[in-house]
Each structure stands twice: as structure tokens, then as C-alpha cells.
Amino acid sequence: MVYLDYAATCPILPSVASAMAAAERKYFANASALHTPGHQAMNEIEDCREKLARMVGCEADEIIFTSGATESNNTVVRTFEGCEIETSPFEHHSVIEAAKKYRGEKLPKLYSYMLANNETGAILNLPHPEVSACHFSVNTDLFAAKNEWGKELATDRRSAYFHSDLTQALGKIPVNVKDLGLDYATFSAHKIGGPVGVGALYVRRGVPFCPLLIGGRQEGGRRGGTYNTIGIIGFGAALDEVERNGDIEEYNTRIRNMRDTLARMILKDIPGSSLNTDLMPGRSLPNILNVSFAAAEGESIQLYLDAEEIVVSTGSACAAGDIKPSHVLMALAGDAEVAHSSIRFSFGLANTMRDVEAVMRVLPGIIKKLQGVSTVAL
Amino acid sequence: MTKQDWVYSETVKEHFLNPRNFLMGDESGFSYDAVGTVGNPVCGDQMKMYIKVARREDGAEVIDDIRWKTYGCASAIASTSALSEIAKGKTLDAALLISAEDIDAYLGKLPKHKFHCSILGHDALRDAIEQYRKNH
Structure with missing residues (x-):
């Protein structure tokens, strides 16, 4: 078989499969538990959190593990329920549909512009070395005259926040959430050879946030649900591969x-x-x-x-x-x-x-x- | 539900991979009496059905030969191919009685969202017969 559908999903990398198989035996305990095996599992999760934070240029406590890009995207958009929400026309349905459901007229406004598109590979927003933390500009050339997109986004931090879906970009091109001036960013493990069912969300310190899943104190109260230790370890192993190779x-x-x-x-x-x-x-x-x-x-x-x-x-x-x-x-x-x-x-x-x-x-x-x-x- | 590796039934697969009675290239490659057209490339499916009609000894008009062309998906190709097999040799009156459900059943059921493909083939054939009757 000639597999050319990696943008949909990748086969799990051998090193990821080994890391997960070992973790299933060693780190099965509930990572929220007080006992030693629980702490050991949590230490592994924190290692993965630090790896991802290093790779995308943020602090570890700004990363929340989720079940994948759809949950990450939904969480950000849902946070702005009742507010103005503007998305690029290229977004994944998990952004577009959520925006349709939750957008209103209040401020602050949320902009959601993915960095790289999954269907054409188009890079929508070129990170520019001179871009300050509050600028996030759209690659205007990409949008032909027939579309009315392609404009500078509002840069008033008091009235607007910026989210970018970096799912396709991670591991393919360098991404730095601070250079991009982002408040939120979405990541997924299975696009880089990690397992399906694990993703992450970057949430800049101090920005609005409303948990999508409530009923647990996991992730500092930002995402309820038992930690997916094995999956997160798989994500970490995939990140190791990106760096090592x-x-x-x-x-x-x-x-x-x-x-x-x-x-x-x-x-x-x-x-x-x-x-x-x-x-x-x-x-x-x-x-x-x-x-x-x-x-x-x-x-x-x-x-x-x-x-x-x-x-x-x-x-x-x-x-x-x-x-x-x-x-x-x-x-x-x-x-x-x-x-x-x-x-x-x-x-x-x-x-x-x-x-x-x-x-x-x-x-x-x-x-x-x-x-x-x-x-x-x- | 029967598990299968391919997206559609084995009959659909067979007709898709080995379509019958299709018209390759220019329309002049087939001498026909009438053509029916349905669909629109903008919708992703367009079909043309070409029929050659002969008169039997008993006076009935039958589809002596049939060809089709399509800008369409796998189930459009398969359902038009299947329809061409079902319709060939039938009288025009009998061909008009072929329903989209007949094509669907012949193919071993298309998924719900693909049922319109068999309707397209069915409509193209009806249109061809109507065109024939209008002009002959």
C-alpha cells in the first residue's frame, strides 16, 4: 500500500507504540491519586507537558491536555459564548460549527485563524520576525480578489483574543505561540505519529477561559476527566521523535x-x-x-x-x-x-x-x- | 450489519471498476436516436444517457443499444452502468417502469446519501425516452 493520507492521520510511530506499551504496565495508576504510582504517572504527564511547551515556546502551565483538536477548538470557541467570533473560511468544522453555535454580539471578540490548512496545506498566517505579540496578520496574497478575506486583524488586546489551530503545522514547520501573538492554540498527537484521542490546548496566562468538561479538578480545574496518561505519554514520545530526528x-x-x-x-x-x-x-x-x-x-x-x-x-x-x-x-x-x-x-x-x-x-x-x-x- | 472493506457493496465495486456500456470520448463514437441529460457539474454529478431504439416485429420499440457518460462519483458510475444493463433490450414502456429503487436493489443498496446517484441515472434514461418520443 502507498499511504498518502498523513494529513488525515499517521500510523503510530514504533517508538510511540513501545513507550505506550511500557507505560500501560508502569503508569496505569490514576494520575490524580495521592499514592506513589499516581504521582509517578503525573510526573510522566508533566514531562510531556514540558516537552510540548518547549517545542511551541510557552510555559508548561499554559498547556492543557485534551482529547484532541476538536475538543481544543470547541473549548476555545465555547469560552467566547455570546461574543463576536470571527473565523477564517479555511477553519476545521470544529471551529466553524462551534462558532456558528456560540457567536453573539458581545466583546471581547475572538479571532480563530488556523496557521496551516489541512486540505491544501496553505499557510494562512506567516509568522514574521518583527511581529509583536499583539499582531497576527493574514497572508493577504493567498486570498484572491474573488474573496474578500485578507486583512489585518484587530490588534487591540483589550477587545480581542486570538486562537490558532496549529494541528497540521506542528512538527512540519516551526511554530512559536508567542511569536505568533496567540492567546490560544490547538494541537493534536495523531498528526505527528502519536495516538488518536490526545491533543492539547495552549492557553496564555490571564486570558478568559471556560472549561468545556466540568466535574473534575484535573488540569488545574481547566479540563475535567481522568488523565489519559498512556495517550499523553504517546504524545510525548511523538514529540521526542520530532525533535530527535x-x-x-x-x-x-x-x-x-x-x-x-x-x-x-x-x-x-x-x-x-x-x-x-x-x-x-x-x-x-x-x-x-x-x-x-x-x-x-x-x-x-x-x-x-x-x-x-x-x-x-x-x-x-x-x-x-x-x-x-x-x-x-x-x-x-x-x-x-x-x-x-x-x-x-x-x-x-x-x-x-x-x-x-x-x-x-x-x-x-x-x-x-x-x-x-x-x-x-x- | 455486514462488515466490508470497501465503501460500497461488491456489486457497486464491480460495476465501478468494470463499467458496462460507457461511451468513451466523443459522442460521435455512438450512433444514437436520443439522449437524456440530468444533473449539473456544480452539484458534482452529471449524466447523459444515449439510446438506440429498434422496432420489434410486434411493433414494440425496444432499447437496442445504450451508452452513457458521466461526470460523477463511484456510485454514479456504478448505478449508471447497472441501469444500462437493466434497460438494454427492454421496450421503452418497460424501461420507463425501472425505478431508482430497482437500480438500488440491483446494486445491493447504496448508502442513503448516495441514493440520489441512482435517481440521476433513472432520470437520465427517462429523459432520453421522452426525447426520443418527442422527436420520432
Whole structure:
């Protein structure tokens, strides 16, 4: 199998699996308990908290462990219930839907802008060395004239707070929550080879916060529920891998090269193909390539590739069990056909150039077949 | 519920991977008497059904041959392929009686959100027959 759906989830890294298996025997005790095994479990959790805090440039007590990105996103948005909430059009549904449910007219206002998008890899907000702690600017070039997005966000700290979903960015590009001027940030373990069901939330000291899960004093009263010690240890082991192996550098070199090679080969060999990912360094994550194939429908492409044991994803409505195509591609391209015809290839560190070759052995034929039977002209 | 590795039934998979009666390339590749069109690429699915009609000795008009084209998902491809098999050789009156439910049953049930794919094929065939009757 050629797995190119790492942006959806990654296989658990071997070192993570070993760390979790060992932890299941050693750190099974309830980490809130007063006894020694409880304390030992809590020490492990605190180690992981410090690792993540170091990696993203904050204090350990500004990190709360959650069940994943959806919970982290929901928690932040829910904190601003009844307040103005502005989101970019590229946000994950866990931000968009929560904002729809909770937004009102009061101040302070919450801005939620993800750093890197999961579907196209687009980097929305370029961290700028001169950016002060209260500035968080949107990469205006990304939003074409057809969209009205792309503006400086309000920077008055007294009336606005800033959240960013850093789920896709973590481990792929350097992220520093202080440099980005963030008040809140969302992280997830399973996008970097950790287990599903563990995430984290950065909450800057002194900002508004309302726990989503109540009924326990865990996480300093900020998140009720028995500590997921084993999962958090898995998250920590995945963070170790990111640091130890220089993952960010490898993504920026080897993986970027592989991604760009696939893009070039597709454009050269497949008529009607167009990129939805800007390959220019700094404009997108190095591991995501989103391509549309004119006159060919995304779910069909995905499933013909699946039959060849090549695993990708699509922004087509048909695949999502929905009648609407990807809101991200609609915001980016403003064209439903582009969205319906889109395929996302997302690479991980286990991929090699052989995987690119495997894709190119079958993809041109699949697209040719679908374009041949299509009612839409090329 | 039966567990399966693939998203749709084995029959859907078979028709998707080996579609029958599709029209590859230009429409001029098939000599047809009428064409029916439904759907819209903006919705993600569009279908065209081409029929060639022959008159039997008893005077009944039958679908002698059939082709289709689609800009559509896997279940659209499979349901149109299945419909083309079901409809071929039927009289126009009998073909009009084929329901979306018949196609769905033939395919071993599509997921609920995919049922509209079989409706599209069904509507495209009806449209083709109506077009034929209007012009002949």
C-alpha cells in the first residue's frame, strides 16, 4: 500500500507504540491519586507537558491536555459564548460549527485563524520576525480578489483574543505561540505519529477561559476527566521523535522535494490538472499537495487509486456524504468543479520517491479514463 | 450489519471498476436516436444517457443499444452502468417502469446519501425516452 493520507492521520510511530506499551504496565495508576504510582504517572504527564511547551515556546502551565483538536477548538470557541467570533473560511468544522453555535454580539471578540490548512496545506498566517505579540496578520496574497478575506486583524488586546489551530503545522514547520501573538492554540498527537484521542490546548496566562468538561479538578480545574496518561505519554514520545530526528528539516527538504516532484510530474503528464497548493516555500506545508483534475470527479479518482492500493483523500462532496464540496476549496478557488475534482496527497516521513513513481504509474490512466467518459469537456 | 472493506457493496465495486456500456470520448463514437441529460457539474454529478431504439416485429420499440457518460462519483458510475444493463433490450414502456429503487436493489443498496446517484441515472434514461418520443 502507498499511504498518502498523513494529513488525515499517521500510523503510530514504533517508538510511540513501545513507550505506550511500557507505560500501560508502569503508569496505569490514576494520575490524580495521592499514592506513589499516581504521582509517578503525573510526573510522566508533566514531562510531556514540558516537552510540548518547549517545542511551541510557552510555559508548561499554559498547556492543557485534551482529547484532541476538536475538543481544543470547541473549548476555545465555547469560552467566547455570546461574543463576536470571527473565523477564517479555511477553519476545521470544529471551529466553524462551534462558532456558528456560540457567536453573539458581545466583546471581547475572538479571532480563530488556523496557521496551516489541512486540505491544501496553505499557510494562512506567516509568522514574521518583527511581529509583536499583539499582531497576527493574514497572508493577504493567498486570498484572491474573488474573496474578500485578507486583512489585518484587530490588534487591540483589550477587545480581542486570538486562537490558532496549529494541528497540521506542528512538527512540519516551526511554530512559536508567542511569536505568533496567540492567546490560544490547538494541537493534536495523531498528526505527528502519536495516538488518536490526545491533543492539547495552549492557553496564555490571564486570558478568559471556560472549561468545556466540568466535574473534575484535573488540569488545574481547566479540563475535567481522568488523565489519559498512556495517550499523553504517546504524545510525548511523538514529540521526542520530532525533535530527535530533525523532522522539520526533513519535511522541508526531502519531503518537499518529493511533493514538488509529484506536482511537476502531474502537471506535465496529466492534461487538465491544476494545483490548489502554492508550492512556494513559506506558502504551504511541505507535505501537502492538492490537485484538481478537470472533468474527473474526486471520489472516483480516489476510489480508482484505492483499487490500486494508493491511499489519498478528496474534497469532493460525493466522498464526504454531503451535498456541499470542500468549504476550503470553495473559499480558495470559488469554483465547485475545482473542489469536486480535487485530490489531496499528504506525505509522511515513511514515504519515498518510489511512492511518487507508484502514483504516476496509474494516475494518468485513471484520469484519462474518467475524462474520457465525462460529460464535462476538458 | 455486514462488515466490508470497501465503501460500497461488491456489486457497486464491480460495476465501478468494470463499467458496462460507457461511451468513451466523443459522442460521435455512438450512433444514437436520443439522449437524456440530468444533473449539473456544480452539484458534482452529471449524466447523459444515449439510446438506440429498434422496432420489434410486434411493433414494440425496444432499447437496442445504450451508452452513457458521466461526470460523477463511484456510485454514479456504478448505478449508471447497472441501469444500462437493466434497460438494454427492454421496450421503452418497460424501461420507463425501472425505478431508482430497482437500480438500488440491483446494486445491493447504496448508502442513503448516495441514493440520489441512482435517481440521476433513472432520470437520465427517462429523459432520453421522452426525447426520443418527442422527436420520432
